[in-house]
Amino acid sequence: MNQARPKVAVYKFSSCDGCQLAILCLEDELLTLAEKVDIANFLEARSRVVDGPYDITFVEGSITTEEERERIQRIRENSKYLVAIGACAVSGGIQALRNWIHVDAFVQAIYATPEHIHTLATSTPIADHVHVDLELSGCPVNKRQLLTVIASLLRGRIPDVPPYAVCIDCKLNGTPCVMVAQDVVCLGPLTRTGCDALCPSFGRGCYGCFGPSDMSKPETLAEHLKGRRTATPEIIRRLRGINGWSPKFRAATEKLEKTTP
Amino acid sequence: MLPRVSATVAIPKPDLQQVFDNLRGSRLRLIGPTVVDGAIALGEIERTEQLPIGWSDEQQPGRYRAKHGAEKTYFAFNVGPHSWRRFLHPPRLTLFSAKANGKMTIEHDGEEPPRYAFIGVRACDLQAIAVQDRVLMNGSYRDPQYVARRSNAFILAVNCTKASSTCFCTSMQSGPRVTGAFDLAATELPDVFVLDVGSEAGSQVLEGTSWAPANAFDVGRATEAVQKAERQITREVRTDHLGSLLFEHLESPLWKEVSGRCLGCGNCTMVCPTCFCTTVVDTIDLSGRSERIRVWDSCYTTDFSHVHGGNIRPSLRARYRQWVTHKFAAWREQFGVSGCVGCGRCITWCPVGIDITEVLKAFRSTGVK
Amino acid sequence: MTSTALETVPATLRDPMLPRAAVIDAIKQETHDVGTFTLRLDEEPEPYAFRPGQFNMLYLPGFGEAAISISSDAEERDTIKHSIRFVGTVTMGLSRLRAGTEIGIRGPYGTAWPIEQARGRDLVLVGGGIGLAPLRPVIHHVLRHRDDFRKVTLLYGARSPGDLLYAESFEAWKQAGIDVHVTVDRSEDSWKGVVGVVPLLFYRIRIEPKETVIFTCGPEVMMHFVAYEALARRVPKESVWLSLERNMKCAIGVCGHCQYGPLFVCRDGPVISFARMEPYFNREEY
Numbered sequence: 053m054n055q056a057r058p059k060v061a062v063y064k065f066s067s068c069d070g071c072q073l074a075i076l077c078l079e080d081e082l083l084t085l086a087e088k089v090d091i092a093n094f095l096e097a098r099s100r101v102v103d104g105p106y107d108i109t110f111v112e113g114s115i116t117t118e119e120e121r122e123r124i125q126r127i128r129e130n131s132k133y134l135v136a137i138g139a140c141a142v143s144g145g146i147q148a149l150r151n152w153i154h155v156d157a158f159v160q161a162i163y164a165t166p167e168h169i170h171t172l173a174t175s176t177p178i179a180d181h182v183h184v185d186l187e188l189s190g191c192p193v194n195k196r197q198l199l200t201v202i203a204s205l206l207r208g209r210i211p212d213v214p215p216y217a218v219c220i221d222c223k224l225n226g227t228p229c230v231m232v233a234q235d236v237v238c239l240g241p242l243t244r245t246g247c248d249a250l251c252p253s254f255g256r257g258c259y260g261c262f263g264p265s266d267m268s269k270p271e272t273l274a275e276h277l278k279g280r281r282t283a284t285p286e287i288i289r290r291l292r293g294i295n296g297w298s299p300k301f302r303a304a305t306e307k308l309e310k311t312t313p
Numbered sequence: 314m315l316p317r318v319s320a321t322v323a324i325p326k327p328d329l330q331q332v333f334d335n336l337r338g339s340r341l342r343l344i345g346p347t348v349v350d351g352a353i354a355l356g357e358i359e360r361t362e363q364l365p366i367g368w369s370d371e372q373q374p375g376r377y378r379a380k381h382g383a384e385k386t387y388f389a390f391n392v393g394p395h396s397w398r399r400f401l402h403p404p405r406l407t408l409f410s411a412k413a414n415g416k417m418t419i420e421h422d423g424e425e426p427p428r429y430a431f432i433g434v435r436a437c438d439l440q441a442i443a444v445q446d447r448v449l450m451n452g453s454y455r456d457p458q459y460v461a462r463r464s465n466a467f468i469l470a471v472n473c474t475k476a477s478s479t480c481f482c483t484s485m486q487s488g489p490r491v492t493g494a495f496d497l498a499a500t501e502l503p504d505v506f507v508l509d510v511g512s513e514a515g516s517q518v519l520e521g522t523s524w525a526p527a528n529a530f531d532v533g534r535a536t537e538a539v540q541k542a543e544r545q546i547t548r549e550v551r552t553d554h555l556g557s558l559l560f561e562h563l564e565s566p567l568w569k570e571v572s573g574r575c576l577g578c579g580n581c582t583m584v585c586p587t588c589f590c591t592t593v594v595d596t597i598d599l600s601g602r603s604e605r606i607r608v609w610d611s612c613y614t615t616d617f618s619h620v621h622g623g624n625i626r627p628s629l630r631a632r633y634r635q636w637v638t639h640k641f642a643a644w645r646e647q648f649g650v651s652g653c654v655g656c657g658r659c660i661t662w663c664p665v666g667i668d669i670t671e672v673l674k675a676f677r678s679t680g681v682k
Numbered sequence: 683m684t685s686t687a688l689e690t691v692p693a694t695l696r697d698p699m700l701p702r703a704a705v706i707d708a709i710k711q712e713t714h715d716v717g718t719f720t721l722r723l724d725e726e727p728e729p730y731a732f733r734p735g736q737f738n739m740l741y742l743p744g745f746g747e748a749a750i751s752i753s754s755d756a757e758e759r760d761t762i763k764h765s766i767r768f769v770g771t772v773t774m775g776l777s778r779l780r781a782g783t784e785i786g787i788r789g790p791y792g793t794a795w796p797i798e799q800a801r802g803r804d805l806v807l808v809g810g811g812i813g814l815a816p817l818r819p820v821i822h823h824v825l826r827h828r829d830d831f832r833k834v835t836l837l838y839g840a841r842s843p844g845d846l847l848y849a850e851s852f853e854a855w856k857q858a859g860i861d862v863h864v865t866v867d868r869s870e871d872s873w874k875g876v877v878g879v880v881p882l883l884f885y886r887i888r889i890e891p892k893e894t895v896i897f898t899c900g901p902e903v904m905m906h907f908v909a910y911e912a913l914a915r916r917v918p919k920e921s922v923w924l925s926l927e928r929n930m931k932c933a934i935g936v937c938g939h940c941q942y943g944p945l946f947v948c949r950d951g952p953v954i955s956f957a958r959m960e961p962y963f964n965r966e967e968y
Contacts, residue, residue: 084599203597207744209775216579216614219664223583224404224609228352228394231664233377241578241664255350266615267577267629276375276665408699411743417703417784453949454698454934560943563965590938592931593699595746603744605699610931610938617939620929621769631967639941646944 058107058206061093063127065113065120066147066175070192071138072096072112078195085199088206104130108205110198114140114147114175121172121181128182135201136178139191139294143263146191147175148297175297186211191261191294194246215266217241218258221249230257237282239290242268242301263295270304284312315516321527323505326387328522330361332469332497335518336430341467344400345432346393353379355395358432365390372477372657375666388501391477392435392656396586397442400429401462402449408593408605426458430467434495436488437480437656439470441586443493447648448589467514470495474538476545479657481670484550487654489542500535507535548660548670551677552651556642562676563634571672572633574665579611581659581667582636587644587652592616612636637672698934701741701786707761708781713845716812717777718753718765721787732756733794734819735925735953739933740764741786745775749930749948751816751899752790757826765815765847791933793953795820796923800895804833806887808908810880810900811840814847816925816952817899825858835887839865839880843873863887881907884915891916897953899925906964909956919957926951926959943968 062072076097078085085091092102109131115121128134139145150158151174159166178184188197197213204211218240222229230236230252238257240249244265251258264270274287288308291301316322324332336343337359346365347356353365370390371378377394409421434442442463449459473480473489482488491498496515499506507527510516527535582588592610597603610617612635618625626632644652653669660668704721711717723730732738737751748770754763768777779785797820805824807817817836824834836855840846843866856862863883865876876883880900894917898908905924912922928940928947935949943962945951962968 081599088599199599200596203599204744206599207597207601208778209597209745209771212771215616216611217577219578219580220583220609220611220614223580226354226395226399226404228350228354229377229580229662229664230350232375232662233350233352233379233394235376238664241576241580267613269576269629272574272576272665408697411741411786413743413784415783417743417786419700419703419786421697421700449936452935454936456936457697560961563962563968589936592937592939593746595744597744601744605746607699612938612941618929620927621767621773625928626967628967634968635941638943643941643944647946 057088057090059092059102059104060089060202061104061106061109061127061131062091062096063093063109063111064096065111065124065141065178066116067113067138067140067145069096069112071141074192074195075110075198078199081199085202089202106131107133108202109134110137111135111141111178112137114144114177115181116147116172116175117170118172124178124181133185133205134178134182135186135188136184137188137193137198139189139261139263140175141178142187142189142298143295144175144177144297146294149292150175151297177297186213188213188246189244189262189295190246194248196248197246214245216245217265217268218243218245218247218249218252218262221245221247222252225249225253227253230255235280237277237290239273242270242273244268259290259293260301261294263298264300268300270301271307274304274308284308315519316510316524316526318510318512318516320510320516321532322508322510322519322524323527323531324508324519324522324524325505326501327361328524329387329506331522332518333359333361333432335520336467341428341430343430343432344397346388346390348379351379352377353390353393355393355397355399361387364388364432369475370477372479372661373666374479374660374668375663377661386501388433388471388499389475391473391475391480392438392586392658394584394658394662396584396656396658397431397434397438398445398586398589400427400431401442401466402445402456402459402589404609406458406607408607410602410604412602414601426461426465428465429462430469432469433471434468435471435473435656436491437482437485437654438586439468439491439493439495440485440487440654441656444587444648444650444652444654445589447650467518468495468497470498472498472500472535472539473542474501476542477657477661478547479660480546480655481548481550481657482655483543483546484548484552484670485651485653485655489546490539500538502531502534502538505531507531548657548668550653550655550670550673555673556645558676559638559642562679563638565676565679567672567675567679568634569630571667571675572628572630574667575629575633576665577613577629577632578664579613580662580664581669582611582613583609584658584662585640586656586658587640587654590617612639637669641673699788699932701739701747701788703784704787706779706781706783706785709779712765712847715769716765716767716847718763719776720754720761720763721785722761723787729759730762731759732762732790734797734823735795735816736790736792737816737933737952738762738764738787738789738791739930740766740772740776741788742772742775742779743786745772747786747788747931748772748776749791749933751925751952753815753818755822755826756819757822765812765818767812788933791948793951795897795953796895797823799921801830803831804835804890804894805831806835806837806889806894806896808837808880808883808896808898808900810838810904811845812847813898813900813904813925814838817897818848820897821855821860824860825855828859832893833861834859835861835863837863837880837883837887839867839883841867843870861887879907880904881911884908884911889915889917891918894921896922897925898923902926902964909963919960920955922956923953924956924959924963925953
């Protein structure tokens with residue numbers, strides 16, 4: 053890390069901008085942040101662009117076009133520490149649903165002038181294309197985690213992100229389990245924490261937006277949910293909601309599809 | 314006049330509010346059962362109306378339902394998702410903060426630990442507190458926060474007058490009748506609370522109530538109510554030689570079989586009233602200030618057994634075995650008691666309903682003992 | 683109002699998790715990934731003393747704590763030394779510090795090598811890699827009190843010649859009457875010594891089983907075979923001592939991380955006899 057203010061860049065790929073907004077939502081800390089780092093390239097926030105190379109680069113979104121596939125290579129070359137932020141960048145996002153269908157057929161059916169659409173057949177995570185130093189999942193990312201990453205890197209510490217399941221944070225917070233007490237389908241036992249177990253604290257099940265935890269066993273939970281009369285297509289739909297293309301959810305759902313009559 | 318210690322008295326049920334007022338008058342924060350998000354959890358209360366009046370629960374492996382009925386019962390339910398360790402050994406606790414720029418400055422928050430009155434501590438949970446006392450207070454090192462919170466805590470225990478399907482306190486010799494150290498122990502009857510006075514403090518909080526010595530009829534009804542709960546308990550664990558049985562079967566294929574159904578989420582350890590494992594999270598903020606925060610940890614997380622060069626227990630099989638052998642085997646060697654009190658929380662709150670009593674039965678039937 | 687069910691305790695117990703400050707006096711690079719830190723502690727709150735085999739928790743604000751064995755002379759009271767391998771979050775952070783910096787320290791913790799048991803007998807020290815660090819205080823002790831022991835042997839090995847710790851001291855140790863045998867797993871052109879794993883060094887020495895005490899520290903698999911070789915030579919299990927490693931967060935037996943069967947490695951170890959450890963030792967993933 054430079055002794056001078058480290059240069060930070062934020063880039064967007066195929067995404068909804070929600071993760072960039074999470075950075076802007078750091079309201080209270082934004083001024084301090086701007087003192088500690090040089091926000092050198094963040095088009096969502098300011099038009100001024102300072103040339104790279106950058107010390108920390110945050111990348112939002114997945115790779116869905118040829119142009120993006122090339123652009124991420126240039127960004128990687130220009131970045132010391134590259135952080136993929138959000139479900140799209142980490143696992144391909146909700147738009148990775150296209151990976152299981154024929155994109156061309158949809159393009160033909162939906163767009164009046166399909167010849168103007170230039171898109172890849174798949175939506176893939178950043179790490180499929182370049183080396184990624186750290187992945188922060190979530191839809192959107194958690195702003196506390198973002199801040200911790202920056203503060204850690206400023207101190208020369210490689211940030212660590214908790215790999216365990218949402219359940220642990222529900223228990224720390226004292227939220228009674230929504231699945232056990234209210235029969236709500238919850239992906240918490242499969243999903244990496246980082247959200248401070250937000251959804252269950254409002255009585256709804258986790259929808260897995262942080263992707264699989266390090267020991268996630270989607271097939272085991274699927275077996276259990278089937279026993280509780282949740283239909284297999286519904287289980288597949290939930291697992292594919294946001295991080296369906298993450299290797300664990302992908303493998304589990306494809307296996308479930310095969311075993312469904 | 315107040316009752317003497319070890320007396321048995323009766324108070325009309327509405328007089329419980331007077332007890333609450335007396336406790337609050339002694340600057341104690343009342344923690345008791347209260348309905349939260351569809352479950353009877355523990356929270357800060359001031360008035361008896363905040364108790365789950367008329368509520369009961371149904372518990373099965375992986376299933377909990379709080380139910381409201383017509384009867385005006387105060388304590389007609391069993392243990393819920395929380396246990397008292399939330400308050401004695403909190404899930405998150407800041408140890409200190411530090412700043413370092415060549416020189417290191419440590420700021421230690423000297424804040425007075427809260428003083429609690431625990432309302433409605435069940436027999437199994439009272440035993441669990443005694444187990445954690447041995448871990449955190451009676452060893453060679455004493456956790457100052459635990460010691461302070463525990464020493465100041467007033468305990469109003471409650472005998473169970475019903476049992477859930479997941480209860481097995483009789484096997485672990487912890488209940489359903491309250492034994493051990495309490496200030497007051499109540500048995501709820503339709504009209505009165507029958508109270509055993511366990512301490513001077515327990516006697517003093519009856520000031521201003523219309524307490525009267527319990528008559529033989531009340532005492533008989535109270536005994537019968539607890540016996541009824543005992544008869545409802547169906548789950549069982551055979552504890553003779555259980556530790557050596559498990560240690561002899563460290564390599565048993567059963568571990569793999571059971572852990573195959575396990576999600577590895579760690580919920581069993583987090584709801585367990587005796588689990589005491591913690592980690593320390595080191596935070597950094599932009600100003601360079603760091604905090605050390607002690608946080609409950611679980612032996613089911615992969616970080617738990619991490620050493621340089623890898624993880625001691627990479628497989629879920631090994632982590633599941635660690636929890637069970639610690640609770641039922643190693644604990645006795647470490648602390649002279651069982652790590653399990655038979656509260657059944659790990660059965661109820663396991664999302665896939667793995668039943669520890671069934672697991673132990675399976676080991677018993679493969680073992681020779 | 684206090685509950686009479688319990689004794690009253692003093693309101694101010696010193697928090698055992700609070701570190702005290704220590705100044706880094708010097709840092710010596712030992713190998714490409716190991717450095718020896720010399721630390722100086724204030725006399726307050728009390729003078730620092732330890733026994734060979736014990737460890738400290740070293741604290742770097744914002745990074746956390748790491749359990750590091752003490753590698754200096756227990757009779758040298760002014761400073762303490764830690765040989766630290768730079769592998770984790772905390773130790774990587776420590777690797778970037780300079781002399782003069784203050785860090786936090788708690789300790790000493792854990793059990794010590796049973797030097798008394800070895801007095802008047804043969805002592806065999808067996809180390810692998812960084813595992814020589816906790817044995818070094820024993821070597822310091824032997825150098826000061828050589829006549830208290832009969833034969834003293836050091837069997838030591840590392841992955842490669844460049845990973846050998848304290849290599850510049852081997853000659854002095856030999857001169858002082860320690861029989862030093864060194865091996866490496868992987869040779870390099872310049873290496874003229876033995877190649878092979880540490881337990882094989884047992885075939886180079888003679889052991890009088892009833893009169894021998896063995897202290898070993900290294901990877902668990904190495905210690906497993908050290909115990910195997912020792913027992914094959916009829917050394918009693920009670921005379922074989924291991925120094926174990928587990929994840930440690932509190933070092934005072936209350937965080938649960940370092941459990942190994944019924945043992946808390948931080949409190950009942952790190953030094954523990956093979957006789958005590960055998961039922962649990964080297965079980966798969968235990």
